[in-house]
Amino acid sequence: MDTQGHAAQLGxxxxxxxxxxxxFHKSLYTDPELFDLEMRNIYGRAWIYVGHESQVPEVGNYHxxxxxxxxxxxxRGTDRKINVLYNRCAHKGLKLVHDGSGSxxxxxxxxYHAWTFKLDGSHLSAPLRNAYQGTCFDPKxxxxxxxxxxxxxxxxxxVFARQSDTGPELREFLGGAISFIDNMCDRAPEGEVExxxxxxxxxxxxxxxxxYENVIDSMHPLATHESTFNAARQKAEELNARPLELNIMAxxxxxxxxxxxxxxxxxxxxxxxxxxxxxxxxxxxxxxASALYEALSQVHGPDRAQQIMDTNIHNxxxxxxxxxxxxxxxFRVLRPLSVDxxxxxxxxxxxxxxxxxxxxxxxxxxxxxxxxASNVMPDDVDFYRRCQEGNMADGGDWINLHRYAGQDxxxxxxxxxxxxxxxxxxxxxxxxxKSFMSPQAS
Amino acid sequence: xxxxxTLDLSVDCLKEARLEAGDYDALCQFxxxxxxxxxxxxxxxxxxxxxxxxxxxxxxxxxxxxxxxxISYFWEDRHLRxxxxxxxxxxxxxxxxxxxYTARLVxxxxxxxxxxxxxxxxxxxxxxxxxxxDETRHLAGRYTFKLRQKDGAWKIALKRVDxxxxxxxxxxxxxxx
Numbered sequence: 058m059d060t061q062g063h064a065a066q067l068g069x070x071x072x073x074x075x076x077x078x079x080x081f082h083k084s085l086y087t088d089p090e091l092f093d094l095e096m097r098n099i100y101g102r103a104w105i106y107v108g109h110e111s112q113v114p115e116v117g118n119y120h121x122x123x124x125x126x127x128x129x130x131x132x133r134g135t136d137r138k139i140n141v142l143y144n145r146c147a148h149k150g151l152k153l154v155h156d157g158s159g160s161x162x163x164x165x166x167x168x169y170h171a172w173t174f175k176l177d178g179s180h181l182s183a184p185l186r187n188a189y190q191g192t193c194f195d196p197k198x199x200x201x202x203x204x205x206x207x208x209x210x211x212x213x214x215x216v217f218a219r220q221s222d223t224g225p226e227l228r229e230f231l232g233g234a235i236s237f238i239d240n241m242c243d244r245a246p247e248g249e250v251e252x253x254x255x256x257x258x259x260x261x262x263x264x265x266x267x268x269y270e271n272v273i274d275s276m277h278p279l280a281t282h283e284s285t286f287n288a289a290r291q292k293a294e295e296l297n298a299r300p301l302e303l304n305i306m307a308x309x310x311x312x313x314x315x316x317x318x319x320x321x322x323x324x325x326x327x328x329x330x331x332x333x334x335x336x337x338x339x340x341x342x343x344x345x346a347s348a349l350y351e352a353l354s355q356v357h358g359p360d361r362a363q364q365i366m367d368t369n370i371h372n373x374x375x376x377x378x379x380x381x382x383x384x385x386x387x388f389r390v391l392r393p394l395s396v397d398x399x400x401x402x403x404x405x406x407x408x409x410x411x412x413x414x415x416x417x418x419x420x421x422x423x424x425x426x427x428x429x430a431s432n433v434m435p436d437d438v439d440f441y442r443r444c445q446e447g448n449m450a451d452g453g454d455w456i457n458l459h460r461y462a463g464q465d466x467x468x469x470x471x472x473x474x475x476x477x478x479x480x481x482x483x484x485x486x487x488x489x490x491k492s493f494m495s496p497q498a499s
Numbered sequence: 500x501x502x503x504x505t506l507d508l509s510v511d512c513l514k515e516a517r518l519e520a521g522d523y524d525a526l527c528q529f530x531x532x533x534x535x536x537x538x539x540x541x542x543x544x545x546x547x548x549x550x551x552x553x554x555x556x557x558x559x560x561x562x563x564x565x566x567x568x569x570i571s572y573f574w575e576d577r578h579l580r581x582x583x584x585x586x587x588x589x590x591x592x593x594x595x596x597x598x599x600y601t602a603r604l605v606x607x608x609x610x611x612x613x614x615x616x617x618x619x620x621x622x623x624x625x626x627x628x629x630x631x632x633d634e635t636r637h638l639a640g641r642y643t644f645k646l647r648q649k650d651g652a653w654k655i656a657l658k659r660v661d662x663x664x665x666x667x668x669x670x671x672x673x674x675x676x
Contacts, residue, residue, distance in 0.1 A: 255559050255570045258668045284592035288585035292578055301500050302579060400668070405570060416568060421500050423570045425579075430557065430572040430672035432586050438671055439594035 067094055073495040079462040080455045081487045083448040086264040091494075092396035099377055099493045100125025103326070104210070104217040104230045106378035106390060107131045107141055109404070111214060111251035112158055117176060120158045123392045123400070124218055129206060130154055131216055134176040135163070141206040141218040142178045153203070165203070178203030213242045214249060217378070233470050234328035237373040241383040243365045246352045246410030250386065254420050257403035259429045263441030265393035266486070268401070271437055272372040272380045272389075273331045273482040275316035276460070278309040281440060285432045286310030301343075301418060302425045306432060308335050319371075319477030323465070327376025327489030329482035333369030333384055340366065348412045356410075374482065376489055385422035386415075397445050403427045458483045501576050504567060506554055506657060510620055510643060513612025527608045529653045530623055530644065534605045537675055540598065542584040545675070546577070550647055550654035555580055557660040557676055572672055573660075580675075587674065599631040599674045605642070618645035618656050625660075627676060638676060639663045 067090055075082040075091075084091060108120045108131045119132040121144055128144035130153065146153050146167040153165055164181050165174040173181040180196040183189070195201060208219040210227040215238055217227050228235060242250050261268070271277060278286070289306030293299045299307060311334070323329040340347040346366065353362035373381045379390035379402075386406040394400055405423050407416045426433055448456075461479035465472045474481035518526070536545040549555075556566055557573040566574040575583065586592050604626045611620040620643065627638040645657035660676045 254568055255563075257559060257570060257572075260668050260670050281593070284586045284589035284595075287589055287591070288582045291585065292582050296578065303501075303582070306582065403570075418500065420566075420568060420570055421574075424566075424572075424574050428559075428570065428572050428672075429669040432583055435594040435671040435673050436592070 067091065069495040069497050073491055076487045076491040077455075079459045079484065080457045081490075083454055083456055085266065085487075085490070086445060086448050086456075087396060089396045092264075092393070094494060095393070095490075096126040098496075099490070100127075100220070100393070102219070102221045102224055102493060103377045104208075104219045104227050106375065106388075107209075107216045107218050109214050109250075109252045109406075110139060110211060110216060111253075113139065115160070117162045118158070118160050119154060121154050121156045122402075123156075123394075124206065124220065125393065127206075127220070128152060128156070129218070131218075132161070132176050139209060139211065139216050140177050141209045141216070142203045143206065145203070146172060147174070147180065147201050147203055148172045148183070174203045178205050213238055214251075230326055231375070232326065232328065233322070233324035234326075234330075234373065234375055237328075237330060237370060237375065237381045237383060240365070240368045240370060241381060241386060241406065243368075244349065244353070244383065244386070244411070245408035246356045247408075249409045250406040251409060252404050253407040253416065254405045254423075257401075257423070257428055259401040259403070259434075259438070261399045261401055261438050261441055262397060263399060263438075263445040264396060265391050265399040266490070267441040267444055268389075268391060268399065268437075269327075269374050269376065269380070269486055270483045271441070273321065273329060273374060274480075275319060275321075275331065275478050277437075277440075278311075278316075279313065281436050282306075282309040282433060285436070288432070301421055304335060305422065305425050309433070313478065317476045317478050321474035321477055321479055321482055323472040323474070323481050323485035324470070325489070326492075327486040328374055329376075329485055330373035331371045331482070332477070333371045335371070335384070345412075345414050345418045349408075349415050352411055374486070376486055382422075385426075386419040387423055387427060389427060458487070501578055506552065506645075507614055507616055507618075508554075508556070508565065508657060508659070510611060510614070513614055513620055516610050516613045516619055518610060523608075523610065526610065526619070526621055526646075526653070529646070530608055530621065530642070531605055533655070533658075534603045534625070538601050538603055540587075540600075540674075542587060542675075546580060546584060548653075548655050549577060549580070550649065550656045551577065553577065553654065553656045553658075555658050555675065557662065557672075558665055561661065561665045563665075572662075572665075572669070573675075583675070594671065595673060597632065599629055601627055601629050601674060603627045611643075614645060616647075616656075618647050619653075620645055629674070636670070640665070 105124050112120045113133040116133050116135055119130050121130045130142045130144050132140050134140050144152050151169045172183045175181050180202045206218045206220055207222045285306050286309045289303045293303045293307050320332040340350055350362050350366050369384045381388050388404045390402040392400040405419050458480040461475040464475035465481050555575045559570050559572050563569050605623050608623040611622055614620055622641055622643040625642050629636040640662040643659040646653045647656050
């Protein structure tokens, strides 16, 4: 392996050497061969989020998306179970349905030659069947059916799929990160959430791993978002009030001491979380939060309601899938497209049984924070792109992650950072990357 | 939250608008002038075109009927428009170095009617060419305005921007469309 960001031969040891305890080689952002290997070794082996069960409520409802570099269809079967199939007709290979949501009825019918398939992918019919007599055409042979992704499982409605037959089960893979999904769902008085209110789809011209770093990077807002928090703070001073929309932007300008005291928790497989930064649990100041607390109290009693409302996570990373924001019910899903292109999908969740204003608040949060027209995101997205460009220059080979390295502590199955400005969560992501990419060496 | 949820956003059931001679030309000039202020980056002058309770709205879905339970690219009251302008003019708006420049073509202004609150509803087709860092992006769609008279001038109560590719894959929007 040379140091110019091009891996000629990617042996396990060479790949393992690209990640150190406190830094990683820039080729992880720039090398197309490494990207291809990631698609096999990470997206081909890990549990990756496909979609939410609420997107396919009825038999025959489907949602087509990407699982790594593979087009797949999540579909509700006739037995009401969720199937995940590769989006390829078994005849000529036509991409069977377009990306996004729809309904196919009782079976899939390829529009090219009218081959049909059951909702579990098995072959149903092909026209003028007699023509296949005396050939090895066999409707029971898997070659003539839609292929299923190896494993599908879900947790509280969040559907994940794994392309390999072997590996840990979903709950084991998520480990402590399952608490992020729990916190979002527990906020619903009925204990369930549903996708609602549309989706933002944003193209980012950068490697998929950059955003996973940025969303738990507490050292960037003060520099990156200066124009945004300046404008919002001036406005809040003029109004002598900090409504939600302004608070989201103004909070980014909190001093370093604020970020230092945040709790960062890292779990196996690259998952991790950063504590809330918007005061989302402050019942006294947020009428929407207190309305939700009241609704939860009626179901669970005040102690449990308080416990749920006190668990406020800003961003949490489900590595390989996306970033949950549980306090405001957002899930930003990352779909890698190529070494320097990433699709971001922003989903908003409705808490079943919650007061109407809770969902309205989630919509406002999405508009202000995660819209491609937000005043916050453009600077982040621009900087990912500039990192992509900058790392093509021969100005150095390593990305450093040294902040508070070696000072983490273990606590009840999580690694806790020394302070909120530690780069623990990034180091944790790259150690997971190394384990996936070079399983024998790690 | 800042969003104004009292404004009637619908354009159904409009009454017929009766314009005096010359009013249509004045309406066109207002709509062209609004576009020109944005192209000229005279954002502070542009803010002055708005009614106090006016809302700027860019839906994220072609058939979107409301902005409260569905996400929007932009849903901005006067305070949020003002925040955006301040950011655009701030030298630390890093993604605006250099600034986005736009040129828009607005045409086919149609008078659609008068709504329940007496707003004149007008719409027009637009094309925007955006130029940013050696890259050119083309956007197109339809503007819908709800306008009210104040002190002898039109004020914008609603500007709805329906992008032809509203449901599509997007990159950053930073300036007003």
